[in-house]
Amino acid sequence: MIVLGIEGTAWNLSASLVNEDTVLCEASAPYIPIAGGIHPREAAQHFAGSVASVIRQVLRSIDPDLIDGVAFSQGPGLGPCLRIVGTAARVLSLRLNVPLVGVNHCIAHIEVERWNTDLKDPVTLYVSGANSQVLSYRHKRYRILGETLDIGIGNCIDKFARSAGLSHPGGPKVEHLAGTSQNYVPMPYVVKGMDFSFSGLATAAQQTLSSAPVEDVCFSLQETAFSMLVEVTERALSQTKKTDLLLAGGVGANKRLQEMLAIMCEERGAEFFRPKSEYLQDNGAMIAYTGLLMLSHGVKTTIESSAANPNFRPDEVEVQWISG
Amino acid sequence: MDQRLVEATVGAEAKVSIYADVVIKERVPKGYRIKALDEKLRKERTRLEARIQSDARQSGVSTPIILDVNDYTIVMERIKGDLVHRVINERIAEQVGETLCRLHAAGIAHGDPTTRNMIVSAGRVCLIDFGLAYYDGGVEARGVDVHVFFQTLEAMYDSAQQLKEAFLRGYARYCSDAALVIDRVEVIKLRGRYL
Incomplete structure (x- = not known):
């Protein structure tokens, strides 16, 4: 299975392609504030301006027909940023005619490291x-x-x-x-x-x-x-x-x-x-890999239930991919 | 005084040595913390634990008498009896309810009221290990205490449901707002975060 994942909860806009074994490709366009900290509106404007090119970069590395699903960071995060990524993911899923899956950002951090460490x-x-x-x-x-x-x-x-x-x-x-x-x-x-x-x-x-x-x-x-x-x-x-x-x-x-x-x-x-x-830092691969785990266990997100969830808690997700 | 060591255990925070007549609890240093912070925390917590434990006793809750407090150690009476863990029945569960309610009414949450932190001695339920106790008489703090106790019942006993009901009879006897606490226990349970 090959899944395209898009991360964009706060500062890093990142898209990636993964299969069960490895990260096939990743492209990122981090938002770097000119002064002060992360400004949600400016971060979202940066995301809106860069999301198409980031996705295009990873799509260039593969025949799009080989992609089995699209994953995106559904939350927790900054609402304006989440909505950009959600929109991009919905479009891609409809265009490629593959299932969509909304991923919890915190769980993705854990899963990508379990993948790396075999814990x-x-x-x-x-x-x-x-x-x-x-x-x-x-x-x-x-x-x-x-x-x-x-x-x-x-x-x-x-x-x-x-x-x-x-x-x-x-x-x-x-x-x-x-x-x-x-x-x-x-x-x-x-x-x-x-x-x-x-x-x-x-x-x-x-x-x-x-x-x-x-x-x-x-x-x-x-x-x-x-x-x-x-x-x-x-x-x-x-x-x-x-x-x-x-x-x-x-x-x-x-x-x-x-x-x-x-x-x-x-x-x-x-x-x-x-x-x-x-x-450790936010990355597209962690979203893609967690999306792959979810999709391969039959978990999908319908368009209707794919709205951004800025306060998405990890304990809201039923973990289907671990037994016991 | 009888000096024989009966048992010694090491927890996440402290070493507990049980002698024939006394129990000595010593907070051990943590290598990850710098010395200044480590010593400050261990001193403050030792003092706080001793104070809460004796406050609880003054409110009519049976707890071990504190014999001595040093920087990092508390010397207290050894309560002889059986752990509630081993001897629990409906009558004892009801007594636990009364005891916890009395503690809560005094504005104290135990923090870790498992059946291994209670001893039946001379027909009374005595609470031990105030290491995680804090001053808070609010519904949330009390609800967490009740939830922790219920969790240990559910994990250990087939008759958990009857024991819970017996506990609640005891708890409601002295706490007029017990219904509020019980409602909160349901909310806390759904969060699923306390073990």
Whole structure:
């Protein structure tokens, strides 16, 4: 089976062709803000201007008659962006006369890495700009064991970075500056049961800029936020009695977060899989591959039910492609 | 004092050593956290756990008496008896309902009320392990507690339905707004996220 997938939830517009074994082709047109962060309307305008050429690039590599289905990111994400991708996918599906399938973006992050690592049943820490969740499969669903009560970790870091005068995306710059400090300034550490909160931390970090050097604030922000994530992840491993940990999402590229997860796993005898960076960020292949799993298990999306779903939660999806 | 070690267990956060007469719970350091943050968290949580556990006791909920609190350790009375996990029946489930309701009425959520965190001692149900407890008397916090307890019943016992009903009889006896909590349990269950 060959599936064409289109990702476009926030910043990266990306189309890809995959079969069961490999990524056949991928083309992307990321949206890069001129100033500030991701502006939903501007991102969507960029998507609208580039979606045809991105799709044309991948179609050029194959005889379109060989395509068995079209997958698209249905959510969660920015509504204006999702609607562009949804429209493109509907047109393609009708034009090629193949089934359409709407994919949950969070699940796609997990599936593409399970594909790469051959992991059967891991606990996943999924950390990106907008999302921060700890997920684990049980009884036909990816259960959300813990999640942010307000903003995602990437958003927290980016907000702080903007007020520190660092350009978008702020994550790598904050990581670099944090690496040059060892001075911890206490910050709000908010874990409630299995959930965590980052909005107070973002505000506190912004305010601390007036009383401490920027490196120290970067260091303290990272240490606090990542400790919260690792603590909840450890508790999820302990509760589920699972022994494999996956890290997904763009913030997963952070070396300090990877190091902390590796130490936690080593201390408790679990296995941590360091992700390949090309699959951490949003990409078309993850949508195409998850679409392939869904289509090969008979899951399709009708045109009527293909509307964008900006708050699409992973536990809304019945997982047909895993048995047990 | 009898010093013999009976049993030792290590959880996600703490090491628990059970001696003949006392239990010592020590929060262990985590290598992934920097020392300053690690020590601060372990101290704060040890203090909070001890405070909640003794507050619960003052509200009439049977909990182990706290004998000593240090930076990272709590020394408490050892409750002798049987884990509810092993001896549960409808009468005990009803008592668990009364006990949890009394705790909730005091504005405390236990956080992990499984049948292994309760001991029947001298005919009373005693709650142990306040490591995940927090101050919150809201419907959501109480609903999560009840849901966690129900989950352990469903996972372990064929008579789960009767035990749940017995629990609710006990819970409704002292909590006049029990119906609100029970409705919330249904909502929480559909989210399917607590194990």
